[in-house]
Amino acid sequence: MQLILASNNAKKLRELQALLGPLGLNLVTQGSLGIPEAEEPHITFVENALAKARHAAAQGQGPAIADDSGLCVRALGGLPGVRSARYALDAGRHPEGVPREMADQANNTLLLETMQGQTERHAHFTCLLVAVRHAEDPEPLIAEGHWAGQLLDAPRGSEGFGYDPLLWLPEHACSAADMRPEQKNAISHRAIACRRMRELMAHHWGLHA
Template sequence: MTRKLGKGRLVAATHNKGKVRELKDLFEPAGLEVVSAIELGLPEPEETEQTFAGNALIKARAAAEATGQPALSDDSGLEVTALGGMPGVHTAIWAGEPRDFYKAMEKVENLLREIDAKDRSARFVSTLAVVWPDGHEEVFEGEVHGTLVWPPRGEKGFGFDPVFVADGETETFGEMDPAKKHAMSHRADAFRKLKAALL
């Protein structure tokens, strides 16, 4: 049975500052105080699953256990049709350590050129997992479809945003006003489903 999220503190189980900002923008108007794993000094658990849901649950379970509070995690990535869904769950790994998403975007572009891909369609996927300290779990998936462009455009957003143009749009997520992006992104889609069920 679905459980409602009461007002109060929600731990954002992520070390990605861009995601923390988006999660605060989404959840704080609903009366939840979002505090990140970075602020709490929580370690980053190893993501060993092969699905977005599996990795989101690893992070949310670790944060709920460490803090004794409900924890929210987002695992998201870019799936490129012509690359068989890559980079997918390995989206962040493609950026290396320290994270360099320009290199990751370049890697995708070079692979598309190598196979002379005419199909540049892609989708962003976001899976939000909420885990309570007693072990109750809820998972919601969202997506947004679009096309990849080159070269990257725009300084807003993060990750692969500068090369992704959502269907029906002309700006990349990197050029788009953040409020507009938040209203249509994969994370917003997952959040709408979560909100309908939990808030």
């Protein structure tokens, strides 16, 4: 079964394919089908994910899944939150359309500057997945996962993407970016959300590994 991923992030595609593939799903990015990105005007993860999933399903004429994820920092009242990927862009730190790696670096730099001197370092990743069978599906599947740790004072590790180099995981004595992909895929916020989504898809859509 083909499932449209409402994202063009190649690393996110690999993670979700590895996590949802056992259900017999073949994920394809919306960009590969010529589907433009949806607007994300909402202030919550669930609203943005639902909007993206419905947009991809409508444009691609098939089932779709959307992931709205971000880093929520306790000392910043949950920011950058839903604006995590555009944190530095919103602050005017780089222009629209720069490569993802450059945007990630700018986001990390801005967060480190914002948190300088802050002793409260708790933060967690949130992953909110929404899957729909079609654009007007009245029963969207919604699954959420969290992955908590402490913010570092400097990036560490070369794996992963986004804010992975900044989140220290005390129970593993490493950053999220120190982990091998297969290790991260077993315990991350996206892994937790995907496990819940697999259960929902098995129950409501009749998909089984």
